[in-house]
Structures are given as structure tokens and as C-alpha cells.
Amino acid sequence: MISSEEKEQLRSEFLNLGFDVVRFSDLNPVDDDRLREWIEAGYHADMEWMARSLEKRLDPSLVLEAACSVIMLGVNYLPPAGDAATTQKGFAKYSLYRDYHDTVLAGLKEAGKLLEERFGLGPREYRYYVDTGPVVERGWAAAAGLGWQGKNGMLISKEHGNWLLLASIFVPLEFENDGPLQKGRPDKDAEPELGLLCGKCTRCMDACPTNAIIEPGLVDTRKCISYHTIENKGAIPRELRSKFGSRVYGCDICLDVCPWNRFAQAGRQELLESRYAVAELGLLDLLKMDIETFREVFRKMPVKRTKLRGLKRNACVAAGNLLREEYWWPKDGASREVFLEDVKRVLLELAETDEEPLVRSHAVWAVYQLCGDEADALLAKAKAKEEDDSVLAEYLQG
Structure with a gap:
């Protein structure tokens, strides 16, 4: 067993590397029933890697045979x-940085060097991940006391609210368990409690426009805006599009409304590299973006995962929602009519000429949302051009 003094020294050194929270946990099994049931119910949508890696996620010894602690x-x-x-609504907050998989990984590499120097470990004797490996990050984070899993399924911290990126290091070392957060007398061997400090609050569940949070802590990914704007590579279900509002990459709705965020302060960002200027892009910028601009603007950022066609697909949906949510409208009221006409014009151009059927089909949908009865005539060229395109057959019916 690593002594308390060594453990606290290591915690301090990891904090000095730029991590805002450092906690230790033994590897008692996490609650596997909920995760199994979630996958069996198909709530993971088409993210098949979740199902393929299920056993490893539940049993860290399959990741690192000698693992004793995380x-x-x-x-x-x-x-x-x-x-x-x-305050912007277009992009999830975490996406307004250089890809955290890269920048936080740099901190993990330094943490690994400390483990090697302090405990004589070889580079193959421990494993670290930042949201990329077969790890139940939120489960282990709750077990270690970084916070608790809220009713939105996300980790909530008393100090940092909903705004923690998680990383993990599995080690063949025995550390005393910090234990989960609890209401009563501390018990380091207690099981983490879902919704521990949420009380009767259901703001996250009530705020979700697609009703993706079907019960406390259980999210149906097939309804989730974040999933569809990032992971879904195909068409966004028609029945959900009108509920996406202004969002073009990810969704913070169920995080933003959490009352615990009132205690959160901005992070030190020593392991992050901000790209806040992306939030200043306008909707027309996104709709008209070409591949060279996309690569330049989103270089080394999470948004690049959508590829240009995914981002423009999402922007088309946001454009179709302009009459429902006004986030993307210009602040100058005098230019609103001009802006709307410009959006319609660009959407028509996309519907007729974009090389991606996925973009064309969502542009067609957006035109119907903005133009109503006039859409049939406006889209005549697009319909004539694509009448034999099976990819668009469903969408060109309006």
C-alpha cells in the first residue's frame, strides 16, 4: 500500500501539471447492470465500439492485468x-478549444513520467486515457469522489459544476481509496449514488428538447442532439430537427441549466488551448464554408470530427430553425430581413449544387421550414435535378 504521504505528494504534483482535480480509487466493480441494460436497449445508437468494449469497460484487468487502482x-x-x-449556443463549450484529446494527453504523459520516476514503473506497466479508451470515466470519477453522476448522466462537481473533462490512469499500485461523495458519515467503500446531491431537481430532464433523458441518469442517445450533431454521420431524423434550435456542434442544454454551476469558476486552462473566436462565426459563414476554410478554422479542434459535410448538414438544420430560435439572427434589427433572404438564397444554392447529398437533403428541409408554401416552386430545380437520386427521395417530398 502506498503511504498517505506519498499519495498526497503525488496528488500535489499532478495538480501542478495542470489538472484541476486528482482523486484515487480502488478497482471494486462499477455498477455493470445499468451499462449492460443501456446497450441491450440500443440506447448507444450506432456507436458499436461501446458494445464491443463492454467487458473491458467493466473489468479494468482486461485493460491492464496488474491494475490495482485508478x-x-x-x-x-x-x-x-x-x-x-x-453564452453562445451554437457550439458545445468543450469544442471551443484545441482538441482536448491532444492537450490533456500532454499532461498525462508528464504524469506517467512522474509515476515512472517515483515508483519505478516501466512505460508498459500503467495505462492512461483521456476519453478514448475502454473506460467508464464517469463511473470511476464518481467512485473516486470527483463528483457524482447527475440525472443528466453527466458528472457534476461541487466545485466545478458540469464542466470537467475526465482522464484516467490505471496503475499496478495500491492507493488508499478516496471514496465517493456522500451525504452522511464518510464510508470510503460505499457505492456512488446516482443523483446524490440533485435532490428533487429535474431541470436537466425538463430542459432537454428531444426528451433524450428518459429517466434519471439514463440517456437515449438516439434522441440526443449532441450525438446527432457529432457522431451521427447520416441524416438527422426529421422528427428531431425542429428541436435542435441553433446547435451546430454538440449541446450543453442539460449542463447549462444545472444549479450547481453557480459555484463553478473558470478553469486554469493549463492543459487547454482556447479557440473562443470560433464562437464568433455566423450562420452564413458556416453554410458557405468551403473545405479549405473548414480545415483552417477547425484545425486540431474537436469540430473537425464532423467533416465539412456534417457541419454544413447541422448548419442547414439550424437555418431551418431560424423562425423558432433567434440565436443566429443579427443583433441589428434593420438587417434581419436581408439576413433571412441571404440564408434562403444560400440554402437554395446548397439544395441545387452542393456535392454532398446529405447537405442537399437537409438544405431542402430548411427551405421548407423557412418558405412554407413557396418552397415547392423555389425548389423546382433541385427536385428536377435529383428526381432519380434515391438518397434524396424522402427529403424532396418536403
Whole structure:
């Protein structure tokens, strides 16, 4: 067993590397029934890697045979108060940085060097991940006391609210368990409790426009805006599009409404590299974006995962929702009519000429949302051009 003094020294050194929270847990099994049931119910949508890696996620010894403990790390990504990045609705806050998989990984590499120097470990004797490996990050984070899993399924911290990026290090070392957060007398061997400090609050569940949170802690990914704007590579279900509002990459709705965020302060960001200027892009910028601009603007950012066609698909949906949510409208009221006409024009161009059927089909949908009865005539060229395109057959019916 590693002594308490050595453990606290290591915690301090990891904090100095830029991590905002450092907690230790033994590897008692996490609750596997909920995860199994979630996958069996198909709530993971088409993310088949979740199903393929299920056993490893539930049994860390399949990841690192000699693993005895996990060190759970958190990085606060809340932008500074007053910055437009905190209030914008188009992009999930975490995406307004250089890809955290890269920048937090740099901190993990330094943490690994400390483990090697301090405990004589070889580089193959421990494993670290930042949201990329077969790890139940939120489960282990709750077990270690970084926070608790809220009714939105996300980890909530008393100090950092909903704004922690999680990383983990599995080690063949025995650390005393920090234990989960609890209401009563501390018990380091207690099971983490879902919704521990949520009380009767259901703001996250009530706020979700697609009703993706079907019960406390259980999210049906097939309805989730974040999933569809990032992971879904095909068409966004028609019945959900009108509920996406202004969102073009990810969704923070169920995080933003959480009352615990009132305690959160902006992170130190020593392991992050901000790209807040992306939040200043306008909807027309996104709709008209070409591949060279996409690569330049989103270089080394999470948004690049959608590829240009995915981002423009999402922008088309946001454009179709302009009459429902006004986030993307210009602040100058005198230019609103011009803006709307410009959006319609660009959507028509996309419907007729974009090389991606996925973009064309969502542009067609958006035109119907904005133009109503006039859409049939406006889209005549697009319909004539695509009448034999099976990919668009469903969407060109309006």
C-alpha cells in the first residue's frame, strides 16, 4: 500500500501539471447492470465500439492485468465569465478549444513520467486515457469522489459544476481509496449514488428538447442532439430537427441549466488551448464554408470530427430553425430581413449544387421550414435535378 504521504505528494504534483482535480480509487466493480441494460436497449445508437468494449469497460484487468487502482483526473473547461464563449449556443463549450484529446494527453504523459520516476514503473506497466479508451470515466470519477453522476448522466462537481473533462490512469499500485461523495458519515467503500446531491431537481430532464433523458441518469442517445450533431454521420431524423434550435456542434442544454454551476469558476486552462473566436462565426459563414476554410478554422479542434459535410448538414438544420430560435439572427434589427433572404438564397444554392447529398437533403428541409408554401416552386430545380437520386427521395417530398 502506498503511504498517505506519498499519495498526497503525488496528488500535489499532478495538480501542478495542470489538472484541476486528482482523486484515487480502488478497482471494486462499477455498477455493470445499468451499462449492460443501456446497450441491450440500443440506447448507444450506432456507436458499436461501446458494445464491443463492454467487458473491458467493466473489468479494468482486461485493460491492464496488474491494475490495482485508478487515478481519476479532471480538467475544468469553463470559459472565463463575461466571454461570449460562455453564452453562445451554437457550439458545445468543450469544442471551443484545441482538441482536448491532444492537450490533456500532454499532461498525462508528464504524469506517467512522474509515476515512472517515483515508483519505478516501466512505460508498459500503467495505462492512461483521456476519453478514448475502454473506460467508464464517469463511473470511476464518481467512485473516486470527483463528483457524482447527475440525472443528466453527466458528472457534476461541487466545485466545478458540469464542466470537467475526465482522464484516467490505471496503475499496478495500491492507493488508499478516496471514496465517493456522500451525504452522511464518510464510508470510503460505499457505492456512488446516482443523483446524490440533485435532490428533487429535474431541470436537466425538463430542459432537454428531444426528451433524450428518459429517466434519471439514463440517456437515449438516439434522441440526443449532441450525438446527432457529432457522431451521427447520416441524416438527422426529421422528427428531431425542429428541436435542435441553433446547435451546430454538440449541446450543453442539460449542463447549462444545472444549479450547481453557480459555484463553478473558470478553469486554469493549463492543459487547454482556447479557440473562443470560433464562437464568433455566423450562420452564413458556416453554410458557405468551403473545405479549405473548414480545415483552417477547425484545425486540431474537436469540430473537425464532423467533416465539412456534417457541419454544413447541422448548419442547414439550424437555418431551418431560424423562425423558432433567434440565436443566429443579427443583433441589428434593420438587417434581419436581408439576413433571412441571404440564408434562403444560400440554402437554395446548397439544395441545387452542393456535392454532398446529405447537405442537399437537409438544405431542402430548411427551405421548407423557412418558405412554407413557396418552397415547392423555389425548389423546382433541385427536385428536377435529383428526381432519380434515391438518397434524396424522402427529403424532396418536403
